[in-house]
């Protein structure tokens with residue numbers, strides 16, 4: 001049984017999460033007449049809460065086919081491709097064909113939008129497979145979620161009192177802050193002002 005079928009079968013019983021299978025296609029950039037070809041399928045359960053990504057959602061590379069590219073291809077682009085409508089459904093990422101050479105294993109990263117729904121893009125890097133590495137040598141996948149952009153630093157928040165009035169923190173008066181200086185001065189004056197006589 002293929003992994004995707006297995007995942008669909010499992011999640012058919014679950015109400016909250018649906019299995020998503022993302023087709024990743026590859027196309028040489030420098031040889032544009034070559035049609036995009038299926039490179040990999042990445043499957044994961046639809047996240048209920050996008051904030052739970054990446055910890056709670058573990059994508060699997062359900063299938064991977066090392067690409068067969070024209071000899072002259074140097075750069076390729078990858079992305080989510082709709083083979084029926086024949087258009088890219090995510091942005092594409094350009095990388096060098098060397099990432100798919102022998103001795104390298106592709107590591108995919110799916111970048112989801114802040115809602116965890118739409119796939120903004122896919123990136124991939126060939127990671128060198130170390131001889132002697134017995135595990136984690138196959139194609140791998142991870143998810144990231146595009147966080148909300150940095151918020152502008154605005155002025156201090158307006159504090160409202162329970163009646164809805166703006167609360168202005170009271171500025172202490174000079175006297176309130178430095179009463180002790182006057183107290184000492186007063187004490188010195190009353191005790192005769194030191195050696196002034």
Ligand SMILES: *[C@@H]1O[C@H](CO)[C@@H](O)[C@H](O)[C@H]1NC(C)=O
Pocket residue numbers: 094095096097098099100104125126127
């Ligand atoms: C993968 O592609 C990137 C972008 O073209 C390149 O910088 C990098 O060297 C490539 N990695 C390998 C292992 O070829």
